[in-house]
Amino acid sequence: MPEKPAGQDLAHGVPPIAVSTTSTLANRTGSWKYIQPIYQDRVAPCNAACPVGVDIEGCMDLLRRGKLDEARDLMLRENPMPAVTGRVCEHPCHAACSRGAFDEPVNIRAVERMLGERDLGARTNAAKPKGGAATPAPAAAARPKRKEKVAVVGSGPAGLACAYHLARLGYAVNVFESDPEPGGRLRYGIPEHKLPRAVLAREIDRIRAAGVTFRCDARLGANLAWETIERHDAVFIATGAREHEPRDWERHDLPAVRPGLDFLREVRAGEPPTIGRRVVVIGGTDAAVDCARTALRLGSEVVLLFHGAREEMEADAEAVAAACREGLRIECLARPVGLQLAGHASDEEALEAIESMFEAGDPGLPRTRLVGVACVRVRPPAPGEGGAPGRLSVPGSAFVVSADTVLTAQGAEPGCDFLPPDLHRRGFTIRCDEWGRTSKAGLFAGGDVAGEPRTVAHALGAGKRVAIGIDHWLRQRAGESPPEPDPKALRYGANGNVSITRWRGDDPVPRVNELNEVVPREMLNFAYFTHEPSRHDRWSAPGYGTSALAEVNLGLPPADALAEANRCFNCGVCNDCDVCMIVCPDVAIHRHAEHGFSLSYKYCKGCGLCVAECPRGAMTMTREGL
Numbered sequence: 001m002p003e004k005p006a007g008q009d010l011a012h013g014v015p016p017i018a019v020s021t022t023s024t025l026a027n028r029t030g031s032w033k034y035i036q037p038i039y040q041d042r043v044a045p046c047n048a049a050c051p052v053g054v055d056i057e058g059c060m061d062l063l064r065r066g067k068l069d070e071a072r073d074l075m076l077r078e079n080p081m082p083a084v085t086g087r088v089c090e091h092p093c094h095a096a097c098s099r100g101a102f103d104e105p106v107n108i109r110a111v112e113r114m115l116g117e118r119d120l121g122a123r124t125n126a127a128k129p130k131g132g133a134a135t136p137a138p139a140a141a142a143r144p145k146r147k148e149k150v151a152v153v154g155s156g157p158a159g160l161a162c163a164y165h166l167a168r169l170g171y172a173v174n175v176f177e178s179d180p181e182p183g184g185r186l187r188y189g190i191p192e193h194k195l196p197r198a199v200l201a202r203e204i205d206r207i208r209a210a211g212v213t214f215r216c217d218a219r220l221g222a223n224l225a226w227e228t229i230e231r232h233d234a235v236f237i238a239t240g241a242r243e244h245e246p247r248d249w250e251r252h253d254l255p256a257v258r259p260g261l262d263f264l265r266e267v268r269a270g271e272p273p274t275i276g277r278r279v280v281v282i283g284g285t286d287a288a289v290d291c292a293r294t295a296l297r298l299g300s301e302v303v304l305l306f307h308g309a310r311e312e313m314e315a316d317a318e319a320v321a322a323a324c325r326e327g328l329r330i331e332c333l334a335r336p337v338g339l340q341l342a343g344h345a346s347d348e349e350a351l352e353a354i355e356s357m358f359e360a361g362d363p364g365l366p367r368t369r370l371v372g373v374a375c376v377r378v379r380p381p382a383p384g385e386g387g388a389p390g391r392l393s394v395p396g397s398a399f400v401v402s403a404d405t406v407l408t409a410q411g412a413e414p415g416c417d418f419l420p421p422d423l424h425r426r427g428f429t430i431r432c433d434e435w436g437r438t439s440k441a442g443l444f445a446g447g448d449v450a451g452e453p454r455t456v457a458h459a460l461g462a463g464k465r466v467a468i469g470i471d472h473w474l475r476q477r478a479g480e481s482p483p484e485p486d487p488k489a490l491r492y493g494a495n496g497n498v499s500i501t502r503w504r505g506d507d508p509v510p511r512v513n514e515l516n517e518v519v520p521r522e523m524l525n526f527a528y529f530t531h532e533p534s535r536h537d538r539w540s541a542p543g544y545g546t547s548a549l550a551e552v553n554l555g556l557p558p559a560d561a562l563a564e565a566n567r568c569f570n571c572g573v574c575n576d577c578d579v580c581m582i583v584c585p586d587v588a589i590h591r592h593a594e595h596g597f598s599l600s601y602k603y604c605k606g607c608g609l610c611v612a613e614c615p616r617g618a619m620t621m622t623r624e625g626l
Contacts, residue, residue, distance in 0.1 A: 033604065041574070043518045043519065047493070051497055053497030055492075061575055063565035068115075075112065080160065081203045082119070086114070087113060098569055104533055117555075120203070154175075154184060157456045160186075161463025164463075173213070174232070176218045189261055191293065220418040237446075260288060272298055277404060279404065281406075285410070297542060379392055434487065436465065465498055525617075528577070537553050538553075574616065577615060583610060
């Protein structure tokens, strides 16, 4: 008989096997690999899209961890006016937010507004020292005081930002403003229903508390001599854009035809002019929409004329939509060519006069009472069609829009007549580099006067860049050896604004193998996120008459703003989600007590599961030893 196979007598039929009586830690698998994972922080898309240059992702992560004061301080390092930008910024960060490809973008602007108001509330409730200045909230520590003095001409957003950052770098800063109060277009060019004066005043108080002094009612060329400015060690020109060149058809000297910015200033000052029942606003800028919404609140019927298509308007699309809900009528592809004045026998006669006036290019009509704006329809030129670029008039399309008042808001240009004649210019603007350095040593420029995008956020970012330029120049002149400002190192990603925290070298947020590249959405793992709708701003009904100045966008309650912060993906940065530790088959990843993880390469065999599964693209594979 054949022999029984070995082990056949075992009840369970399993032959003896080798068993280790020690921990699996004795089985080091790391020698198998030639590539290994590492943690690597990248730049979140929202950071790169922010014109101010705020570490948005860092603020969101701190809020998620319950560190509200730290999040506020991180915001204030880069943005001196979060309660302002939380109301008036056009929030390009929303369009860049990776969550928008999953469900809805995070309402970043509302979170920013909440942090700004948290700081305003903290300073309002704090004890005030002698002189009544509010105690500033703690933020990045100011550098030791320096002997150099800097003059800032203009107290709009660019001037205020530059003054704030320079003061925190240790410089004495004097701001000269031609208006009775500081703020520039923030105070005089943005309606109360968008930016309450009390909010702006408290934001400026923060800047004043940082050590900035203000001298108002000081106009260069009038009661302020250029020699007074030149006594400072450096000068920043941030006078904005106010000059408006009238079009031919505007040259009637009629009180009913006026610049929209003048109208906004009067309303903002509490002295709204009489504008009648029918108002026509001309332009597609933010100022044009602000004029229209303000006129609506004063009880007028408002028509906005714009020469392009609606999607070509410079104004914030959200503000345009809100204005239409409030009753604004927009006439796109319409060009004003003249004014209809009282005295024409009929509409037919008026249209004939308009047609002939337009064809002859003659705006001359008798100076009398305004009753309408003469317009023609326009169209873009067809491909290959000759003639000048731009819009072409449609023959026989003349029409009249009834009007008691016309407000023009087609843009303004800076006035630079007060500046040294040898300063290099580019048209109406001052020629300078991205750090504000002009052709004249020690003279810097930025914001509208340097031809930069005319938004509050861009102006704040420009002021910060100029502060870095001035700091570098003054330290160099003092015999120090500061590094040349490097845009590649200081910007968020390739195209974002710069970080003054990077320039200072005192980042409070720990970074891991930092890369200054924006994490693409393809690196995110959406499988680990759950759908959750965004919390949208609360809106009140617009006020009219005596209630015209009431704020309409109420933002979010603090609890909802914090919930929005929790929706943030924290793109490109580890936020302790534990996924890498859970999926690791070699138990080679261990959590730190405070924050982050460590990898044991003795046991990691380089399978890459942790990198593939990381929800945020905060890990990468690299060759061992590199």
